Amino acid sequence: xxxxxxxxxxxxxxxxxxxxxxxxxxxxxxxxxxxxxxxxxxxxxxxxxxxxxxxxxxxxxxxxxxxxxxxxxxxxxxxxxxxxxxxxxxxxxxxxxxxxxxxxxxxxxxxxxxxxxxxxxxxxxxxxxxxxxxxxxxxxxxxxxxxxxxxxxxxxxxxxxxxxxxxxxxxxxxxxxxxxxxxxxxxxxxxxxxxxxxxxxxxxxxxxxxxxxxxxxxxxxxxxxxxxxxxxxxxxxxxxxxxxxxxxxxxxxxxxxxxxxxxxxxxxxxxxxxxxxxxxxxxxxxxxxxxxxxxxxxxxxxxxxxxxxxxxxxxxxxx
Numbered sequence: 001x002x003x004x005x006x007x008x009x010x011x012x013x014x015x016x017x018x019x020x021x022x023x024x025x026x027x028x029x030x031x032x033x034x035x036x037x038x039x040x041x042x043x044x045x046x047x048x049x050x051x052x053x054x055x056x057x058x059x060x061x062x063x064x065x066x067x068x069x070x071x072x073x074x075x076x077x078x079x080x081x082x083x084x085x086x087x088x089x090x091x092x093x094x095x096x097x098x099x100x101x102x103x104x105x106x107x108x109x110x111x112x113x114x115x116x117x118x119x120x121x122x123x124x125x126x127x128x129x130x131x132x133x134x135x136x137x138x139x140x141x142x143x144x145x146x147x148x149x150x151x152x153x154x155x156x157x158x159x160x161x162x163x164x165x166x167x168x169x170x171x172x173x174x175x176x177x178x179x180x181x182x183x184x185x186x187x188x189x190x191x192x193x194x195x196x197x198x199x200x201x202x203x204x205x206x207x208x209x210x211x212x213x214x215x216x217x218x219x220x221x222x223x224x225x226x227x228x229x230x231x232x233x234x235x236x237x238x239x240x241x242x243x244x245x246x247x248x249x250x251x252x253x254x255x256x257x258x259x260x261x262x263x264x265x266x267x268x269x270x271x272x273x274x275x276x277x278x279x280x281x282x283x284x285x286x287x288x289x290x291x292x293x294x295x296x297x298x299x300x301x302x303x304x305x306x307x308x309x310x311x312x313x314x315x316x317x318x319x
């Protein structure tokens with residue numbers, strides 16, 4: 001037994017030594033590829049991730065390689081990828097300072113700051129705020145422009161209340177119902193993970209508006225089937241003042257109209273930081289501020305939130 005124990009200890013030490021030696025080898029190879037060809041560095045780093053080897057190194061070199069590409073092509077998807085992998089690097093690394101090059105990190109910081117400045121200059125405040133928040137999340141400091149951006153967005157939110165949505169059909173007589181927002185969220189949570197199915201409004205599959213219809217139906221409420229019609233209900237509320245059960249809408253604005261492309265339900269609002277439960281193509285899930293999918297996709301498409309007044313819902317029957 002003693003002999004077996006000694007063999008096991010020696011095997012463990014050899015394995016640990018092998019891992020320790022693999023770190024500098026991997027660093028040297030990734031650094032060499034980064035210097036010569038960032039695209040090959042990206043390919044090798046992703047290979048390491050698939051094998052679950054040296055993940056922190058892989059995330060770091062993916063971040064700086066994508067940023068190198070961004071410096072060459074000035075395409076935002078490259079910068080967004082750089083930010084995403086840098087976030088993963090910081091979350092997975094015990095000692096980031098032992099790996100990262102301060103000069104390169106300063107370059108990423110500068111690129112994010114420029115995107116914020118460009119957004120403010122072009123009055124694209126929502127996109128600017130996304131980058132400002134990512135800057136704060138990654139580097140632990142807040143950019144000076146963030147306060148101004150949030151102020152401008154608050155003004156926009158007020159103006160949105162006066163936007164007239166184009167009506168596609170005439171609603172029937174309105175009815176008033178009382179609903180329990182906690183039950184609403186409980187019913188929504190019970191179908192987490194249900195697959196996406198175009199036109200679906202049952203447990204066999206939902207689309208975005210069908211998910212809203214199903215959840216509200218559990219409380220005896222009949223919502224219109226289409227997201228555009230759902231968006232015509234209730235009253236506008238700010239993100240700061242929204243609460244669970246409110247309807248949230250995404251899409252894009254034109255000069256005289258708003259086009260709704262997606263909808264969901266507010267899941268929570270903690271000190272202005274919201275999460276939603278909805279059914280995108282990946283199925284029913286909960287997402288919110290701080291999640292990469294929210295910050296890089298949904299945030300840019302956010303339009304407004306509607307409140308069913310004082311927890312009472314004005315509904316129309318599905319045509």
